[in-house]
Amino acid sequence: MKRKEFRELVPVEEARRIINRLQIRPEKENSALENAYGKILAEDIVTEINVPPFSRATMDGYAVRAEDTYACSETEPVKLKLLGNIPAGSDVSFKVSAGEIVEIATGAPIPEGADAVVMVEYSSEENGTVLIFRPVAGGENVMKAGSDILKGGRVLRRGRKLGTREIGVLASIGKKEVPVLRLPVGIISTGNELVSPGGNLAPGKVYDANSYTLYTGVQECGAFSLLYGVVKDDETGIRKALETAVSECALILTSGSTSSGTGDVMYRIIDEVGETLAHGINIKPGKPVVIGIIKGVPIIGLPGNPSSALMIFNEFVAPFLRKALGAEAGVRRTETGILGTVLRSEGRQQLLPVGLVRGRVYPADRGSGAITSLSEADGFIEIPPETEYMEAGTAVEVTLFGEVEKPDLLIAGGFCPGLDVLEDLSGLRFRTLYTGSSGGFSAIAAGTADIAGVNMPSKRPENRRESLPGEIRYNAPTIENMGLSEVVLVKGYRREMGLLVQQDSPVSGLEALPGKRLINRNRGSGTRALLELKIEELAEKKGISKKEFTDSIPGYGSGAKSEVSVCEAVLSGKVDAGVGLRNCAERNGLKFVKFAEEEYDFLIRKEVLDVPEVRKFLKTLSSAEFASKLPAGLQVYERTGEIISY
Amino acid sequence: MKRKEFRELVPVEEARRIINRLQIRPEKENSALENAYGKILAEDIVTEINVPPFSRATMDGYAVRAEDTYACSETEPVKLKLLGNIPAGSDVSFKVSAGEIVEIATGAPIPEGADAVVMVEYSSEENGTVLIFRPVAGGENVMKAGSDILKGGRVLRRGRKLGTREIGVLASIGKKEVPVLRLPVGIISTGNELVSPGGNLAPGKVYDANSYTLYTGVQECGAFSLLYGVVKDDETGIRKALETAVSECALILTSGSTSSGTGDVMYRIIDEVGETLAHGINIKPGKPVVIGIIKGVPIIGLPGNPSSALMIFNEFVAPFLRKALGAEAGVRRTETGILGTVLRSEGRQQLLPVGLVRGRVYPADRGSGAITSLSEADGFIEIPPETEYMEAGTAVEVTLFGEVEKPDLLIAGGFCPGLDVLEDLSGLRFRTLYTGSSGGFSAIAAGTADIAGVNMPSKRPENRRESLPGEIRYNAPTIENMGLSEVVLVKGYRREMGLLVQQDSPVSGLEALPGKRLINRNRGSGTRALLELKIEELAEKKGISKKEFTDSIPGYGSGAKSEVSVCEAVLSGKVDAGVGLRNCAERNGLKFVKFAEEEYDFLIRKEVLDVPEVRKFLKTLSSAEFASKLPAGLQVYERTGEIISY
Structure with a gap:
């Protein structure tokens, strides 16, 4: 049971x-116009005035009867009698008859009889007479009364969410307070x-x-x-x-x-x-x-x-x-995107959190956990109950989580402080998923990331002549082993890797590890793989088996998910040594005992190699400014920016 | 000179x-998280905790070693020893060994040794023993520590505008106050x-x-x-x-x-x-x-x-x-749209205010005035200096005026209170440009509106047998005269048209107009055209010329742009009579002297006839609710909703 x-x-x-x-019944309240942004209008707004309230000049110049100017030209100006001047905001009234003209400022009311404004540039004034050098058409440089908003009409409907334009419209019809819903x-x-x-x-x-x-x-x-x-x-x-x-x-x-x-x-x-x-x-x-x-x-x-x-x-x-709130349709923020990867559903109706990067949609789900995360999702898609499978390339509608600023690039792989520098200098926004290097290769293979930062070492590739036996090569062998195609490997920079120990620690190298409590990195991380290779080398030199060596290090099998956890464990004294970057050691006041210089590279799907954001990324990587801003222990070298195609 | x-x-x-x-140098200030929405982050935010801080159960059930369940089934459950219970928020610790199990609530920390959670639905508990009926995989129903946000990483970059998701991320790493820019x-x-x-x-x-x-x-x-x-x-x-x-x-x-x-x-x-x-x-x-x-x-x-x-x-x-503010790119709100009409530019670089309706872009410019209006523009496009001509159908990028809610339909033509009813009942958002009926026909011809509300009367068409001589027909003759094709005319409803006079006015019909001061509507309005036809009929009956009759009415040549202006002129005593709808008279406390019942129809471009918004518009027009909600003097009839194709 x-x-x-x-x-x-x-x-x-x-x-x-x-x-x-x-x-539910919303209450009504009055809001000062300047605080009304984003609120919902409680009543229809009908205007009691025209906007503009009178026909007004849109240029500085002279108000005339257009027909008086029809015959004039640059060489044969027409002479008109100046009646006076109407400044903006004035209620001076004139009646313009044939042969007459009134000086007028932008925004001032067009006097009776006049139907156009001659720009000041095409005029010349002397002793109460104005010469006009260019004809104007009726209505030229005049904004007619009510031509923006006609009085008596409903200008805004109850339920309208008040944005910049709506606030402007309310101001222009003179509303100081507006009825909004609470x-x-x-x-x-x-x-x-x-x-x-x-x-x-x-x-x-x-x-x-x-x-x-x-x-x-x-x-x-x-x-x-x-x-x-x-x-x-x-x-x-x-x-x-x-x-x-x-x-x-x-x-x-x-x-x-x-x-x-x-x-x-x-x-x-x-x-x-x-x-x-x-x-x-x-x-x-x-x-x-x-x-x-x-x-x-x-x-x-x-x-x-x-x-x-x-x-x-x-x-x-x-x-x-x-x-x-009576709010009108269309407030829900959705955006159409293209599935960047195959989706499998359990055949039950589902809301799936997704990321949205440059119109590509991918599940915001690290694959491992059952629950997806807030920090990676830009919104969600709705999967109908009968759907069990959606192909990459399918167009889907994403409901955004509020007003979202979407990332430019989706970067998976191993953590590196160099990525923050790249992000700052390029001005691009990264969505970074620190999956470890292995996870980075998988994300590129599955099409769920644009770029993966990887530092996966391998030794003694069997079928390649160009590498020396015993030489450690980075990332390329993994690409070959996984049979990845349609990708490029862009060489990144070198990183000093070492043991992180307390300042007064006697540990001076890998050979001192036996008997010391170590905190290792998680499986799938390039750092762990590199430590393993280096220990293998050392064991070989010592003439013992790798297993014998690692068995002698308590905690060798542990797997911290981040460098910060490693540092904390060392700082707290729970362990005697950790493994990580020089930069990490220095930021945490730890001693750094270097054991290798590795290569941190970028694996990029060929498909996105030409999108402007990726080009910008690569340009930044190769820039002198980037080279100069890398933190201690990270360094560009002659291969930085080199592109190897697969 | x-x-x-x-x-x-x-x-x-x-x-x-x-x-x-x-x-310009922004200042830095701390903002309470709940007030930080929309503000700009002043510093990089680096998290000092994992989210979640520990591996947690995502389901109510039992924490187990997954391998202990591999062999069980619905018919052959495995029996495990219950060690205790971990409620959410508890710091109780257990160590789960082979054959053991711990009850656990959603959100509670996974005890040491366990690596999965069996949902309560697949279990049964009795006397300190739990039966499990379905195997779980390692990691199932467990959200691992740091799987949302890994500690030590930069979670948000300086310059990020804080939206819903960012606020959530800051909350989940425990920030109560955030450094923002002022x-x-x-x-x-x-x-x-x-x-x-x-x-x-x-x-x-x-x-x-x-x-x-x-x-x-x-x-x-x-x-x-x-x-x-x-x-x-x-x-x-x-x-x-x-x-x-x-x-x-x-x-x-x-x-x-x-x-x-x-x-x-x-x-x-x-x-x-x-x-x-x-x-x-x-x-x-x-x-x-x-x-x-x-x-x-x-x-x-x-x-x-x-x-x-x-x-x-x-x-x-x-x-x-x-x-x-160091804000990242992408905040400027732009949207791509398709030009709905030909655009001519003066060959000078220009920002042109435009409306954006269902992806169609049209200039927000009533054609007459030199200056365009705030109430009609959703944003603007940039026209390069060398461009003098842009074809309809060209894709253009619209920079939106802030956070804009875009209209569903662009409706031109003559004003009618029935349009407000249609808008309310359909739930659609209209952008209405009251251009008069003539302007409505032109807007449809030019492709700058989806629908035009028109009430343009014509008499004695010459080549059509189906109309009686002397009969007034609405809108169809104008379509024919203009040679419009690719449009449909949807019959709307009837409107009572008449003279608007003060309550104690002796004016009892058109024949009383001579010698009375009249305020007429503007040229191009169907109302003015109808008055003209009716006066022509009357003059014919009296055996005088139309000109003779209209010359006897002071103000016949006037042209108020809206019904409200007409009503105001009558109410103020400036004129003795105006012309307009019964509804308008009643709302303003004026007497209504009916002289005709006209037809107000909708001219629609065929191209948009099938878009959902237009279908919804037409459905609403034909609905019983619409019929019942029309104000006094407006009435649906047997032809309402009839579609005539051209």
Whole structure:
């Protein structure tokens, strides 16, 4: 007997219907025009004035009856009698008859009788007479009354989100205050594991991101967020938070505490003090979603995982908020992209977080973990239930996570501080996925990255004459072994690799490692592979087996995922030595014991070699400025920028 | 001798160089995370923690060694010993060995030894023993430490504009405060004709829109606006405003008072108290632009016309602001569109304001006035100096005026309150250009509108048998006369047309008009054409000429541009009668004396007949709800929705 029955998941369309039937009523308030940006208009705006309110001159010059100028020319100017001058903002009135003219400034009202303005450049004035050297047509250099906005018309519709242009239009019809909608949405994060940003991160705790992403998401819809912070996952705490929120909000969004686990109480409380309308939507990741009403106030419980919460918010809640605000269609930010890689779905309807780089869409999923990450996703795509397979090249619509600035290049592979320098100098925006070198080769093979930074060493290639036996070669042998084609390897720069030890450590080289506690890097990292080769060389020299040597080093099998973890372990004294770059040692005040100089290169798919962003990347790599700005231990050399084609 | 020499205009590229050499230094300040949205990051953000900080369960269930489950199945579950329970947020530690299992909640840390989580659905617990019915793979339902963000890496680069996702990332690494840039930009509108919104609009005055559009434009760039309001166009006022702004701002933007007219003093003051770097850029509308420095603070004077000011701001100032803030590329919002109509340029480099409707680009220019309007433009395109002609269908890049919500349909023609009903019910956004019926036919012919609302009457067509002599037909004859093809006429609804008079007026019909002061509608309006036909009928009946009749009506030749102007003239007693719709009379408390029932139809280009927005428009037109919501005097009839193809 299984402990728990599967819940009946609500179909997607049914969930939408349930949400759309929820009643929320925004309040109306007046906003000063300068604070109205991004808010939603509460009423139709009908203008009581024309814009411009009168026909006005668009140039400095002279107001005339156009017909008086028809016969004039550069050599035979017409002579007209000057009646006076109308400065901008003046209410001086003249009546211009045949043979008469009035000096006029840009923006001033055209006097009665006149129907055009001669630019000052084509005139000459003397003793009350003006000579005109060029004819004007009727209406020339005149902006007619009401030609921008005609009075009596509806200039903006209720529900319009106020942007730059709308604010300008409201100003130009004289509105100082505008009626906007106020829809207070309460945001509660629940979970015993959550700590608010700025708090102390005890073991087992994570920072609460949902409060902040939902806060901005709600604001972007034109509603008003109220943050209630983090609430513990217990009945008392949640009940109390809900009670406050119910009294202050038109809608409540919670995240976390909605799954079927033992510690999760949100849906039980809604059931007790209100009414549950749905629990679980049949779309991945909608299973934990709960929809209910407490004392007339709708409440929607979102998943705890940040990217899942944002997806469900965008898919179900944001359209509802916009509808409640009467906001017009088109606010949801979507962009069409092309799948950069094959996608397999489980044949269940799904929202899949994706990255969007130069119109290419790739799953924002490091492959290993079951849960995808907020930092890598620009938005998500919807995969229909019947789809199990989507080919690379398929056009898909991406719903963006708010107002996203999209990256220019997607770079996988091993971490290197040189990448930050490349990013800064090129002005490009990188999306970097530090997958280790092995992961970089795979990402290029799968088409999920544009560039991979790799430092994978190999020894004694068997079928190549050009390398000496025993010589370590970088990256090229891996490309050959994997049979990669349609790629190029661009030689990068050299990096000093060594042991990282405390300043007073006696460790002076690899031969001192036996008996010392080591923190190694993770499998798949080029650094680990290089250490292994160097140890193999050393063991050979010593006449012992590699295994014998490594077995004598406690922690040799460990695998830190980042250099920072390595440094921390050394600094804390938990281990006696780590492995990493000189730069890393120096930044952390550690001693660096060099054991090799390796080559860090860039593997690039041929397909993208000519896109402007990649060209810019390569240009920066070969620049003198880049060479001069590389941190200690990294150095360009004669092969930097060399391109090897496969 | 001409009064004024042409100034030497600065070439565009030289102007960019001058602006880019200006020195502005943003300040650094800390912002609470919840207020950081839209601001620019002042420093690189390097994370000191992994996200998640530990490997965590992504499902409720049991943490196991995956290999312990490999052999189990639905029918032959494996039995494992339950060690305990790890709730989310707990720091309880267990060590899981072969044959052991620990209950775990979503989000809780994976205990030592375990490498996967079995979902609770595939388990059953009894007396300290757990049965597992389905194998899991290593890593399944586990999110590894650092798999979202790896510690030590730069997660966000200095200069990043903070959006939803960035705020979420900062929260998830625990930042409560973030270092952002503060760049105060002062905004001054100058001109004697300007009144701040909310003020009284005396004759000759217009409302100041530039303060507000520039305010939002500056904010959108991530800088901070300071509004100094409207300043009179005199030395003392402008000097004083500049003095204050120089002491408070890093950059000053003014608008107006920069042309060469007699009343314009801005550039003279800059020359006196500071240094003028450029006056006039050789790009339309950049002629009035002035660039200078006062006491080390750069000042840029923009044109007074709102859409010109916005274009120059977007083209020259916004890129400079973003660069000063170190903001990364790609913030400028552009969109590619297809020219919907032929464009002729004057062969001078130009920024042309355009509308953007469903990817189609058309000039936002009503043709008549020399100056284009803010309310119709979504952005602008750049026309190179050598271009004199651009074909319809050419792809162009539109720089958007800030964050624009683009219209769904572009509708030209005669005004009708029924259009507001259609817009509300369809949920579509219309861009309406009330050009009169004639203008509507032209806009469709030129391809610059999708739909035109038209009510143009004609009588006695000569070559058509189906109409009776003397019968008035609507719109179809005009289509035939203009030789329009590739269009359809969709029959709309009937409108009661009549004279609008004061409640106590003795005027009871057209025959009472002689000797009464009339306000007529403008030429090109269907209403005027209909009145003319009806008067012709009446004159014929009376045995006099039409001219004789109309000459007897003072003001017959007048031409109000809108119904509202007509109503105002009647209400004020300036005239005795006007002409318009019943609806308009009723809304303004006037008496309505009906003289005809006309047909208001929709002329649509065939090309767009099948786009979803047009289909939705037509569906709404034929709906019962539309019929029921039409205001008094407008009525659907049996032909509503009928489509006549040409």
